[in-house]
Amino acid sequence: MTVEIIAAYATALCLLGGSFFILVGVIGLLKFNDPMTRLHAPTKVGTLGIGMLLLASMIHSIVLGAVSVHEVLIMAFLFVTAPISAHFIAKIAIHGRTCDNPPPPPRDDTWSTLSIPKEGRKVAGLPDS
Amino acid sequence: MLRAFYWLLPHPFLTLLLAVIWTLLQNEVSAGMVVVGIILGILIPWATSIWWPDTPKGFRLGRMAVYSVIVIWDILVANVRVAWIVLTVPNAKLKPAWIVVPLELVQPEAITVLAGTITLTPGTVSADLSDEGHSLLVHVLHTDDPDADLAEINNRYQRRLKEIFI
Numbered sequence: 676m677t678v679e680i681i682a683a684y685a686t687a688l689c690l691l692g693g694s695f696f697i698l699v700g701v702i703g704l705l706k707f708n709d710p711m712t713r714l715h716a717p718t719k720v721g722t723l724g725i726g727m728l729l730l731a732s733m734i735h736s737i738v739l740g741a742v743s744v745h746e747v748l749i750m751a752f753l754f755v756t757a758p759i760s761a762h763f764i765a766k767i768a769i770h771g772r773t774c775d776n777p778p779p780p781p782r783d784d785t786w787s788t789l790s791i792p793k794e795g796r797k798v799a800g801l802p803d804s
Numbered sequence: 805m806l807r808a809f810y811w812l813l814p815h816p817f818l819t820l821l822l823a824v825i826w827t828l829l830q831n832e833v834s835a836g837m838v839v840v841g842i843i844l845g846i847l848i849p850w851a852t853s854i855w856w857p858d859t860p861k862g863f864r865l866g867r868m869a870v871y872s873v874i875v876i877w878d879i880l881v882a883n884v885r886v887a888w889i890v891l892t893v894p895n896a897k898l899k900p901a902w903i904v905v906p907l908e909l910v911q912p913e914a915i916t917v918l919a920g921t922i923t924l925t926p927g928t929v930s931a932d933l934s935d936e937g938h939s940l941l942v943h944v945l946h947t948d949d950p951d952a953d954l955a956e957i958n959n960r961y962q963r964r965l966k967e968i969f970i
Binding site: 695696699700702703706707708709711712714715716718719722723742743744745747748751754755757758761762765766768769775777778780781782783784785786787788790 | 825828829831879880883886887890891895898900902904906919920923924926927929930931932933934935936937938939941943945
């Protein structure tokens with residue numbers, strides 16, 4: 676019985692914590708006024724906010740006896756895919772010049788988003804044009 | 805013998821990963837499902853190896869586990885720090901910055917893991933790669949000392965990843 680009560684409190688705490696971080700992410704999304712700083716908000720929601728909600732779901736399922744581990748997979752796929760979407764939004768911001776211009780890279784010519792493919796230039800992974 | 809092994813299992817860790825994911829998808833551990841998972845884990849990398857010719861040969865699983873724990877801890881700490889920045893720092897006082905991380909890693913897999921780590925730890929987003937792949941562009945939400953952030957990325961993540969992917 677006591678285990679169930681402790682688990683109920685832990686579930687509630689995780690739900691509250693997760694909701695808090697998602698709320699902070701949304702506030703950040705509304706508050707900041709530049710695409711690049713605004714991009715920082717969803718990465719927060721995607722990690723700790725969702726993570727705590729999933730943890731709550733796992734604790735709940737374990738106490739009920741129907742052990743569910745799908746949450747681990749959701750977390751894993753989220754961790755793999757979230758940086759890719761963030762990366763593409765950042766690339767769009769750089770490409771559309773809606774953010775400050777980034778400093779030039781020290782060793783190469785330019786950033787890949789800003790580079791203009793020259794005629795006949797060899798691009799890694801593509802056959803010679 | 806080794807060649808036969810790599811012919812059958814072009815990506816041994818991918819095989820392991822697919823088997824584990826399949827078992828987790830079933831939501832219960834049973835011998836039959838583990839066997840199906842292993843079969844899928846052998847068939848899928850074998851069928852797709854044409855599109856993925858370069859196997860990252862040296863990969864240290866133990867160090868990767870340590871690295872994952874460090875990253876998860878950093879995500880927790882950085883989340884609280886960034887939540888504090890979002891709630892307390894007004895827009896006018898926010899000091900966003902670009903930092904350029906010179907890459908010592910050469911394998912695409914290692915660079916992907918580094919970029920993913922940087923994006924997952926709140927406060928930093930990896931934005932772009934230079935055209936020849938020698939530096940990584942990172943956007944920092946709020947920083948007083950960009951050089952310190954650069955040193956942290958290098959010491960904490962890049963140095964460890966260099967030991968994982970050899």
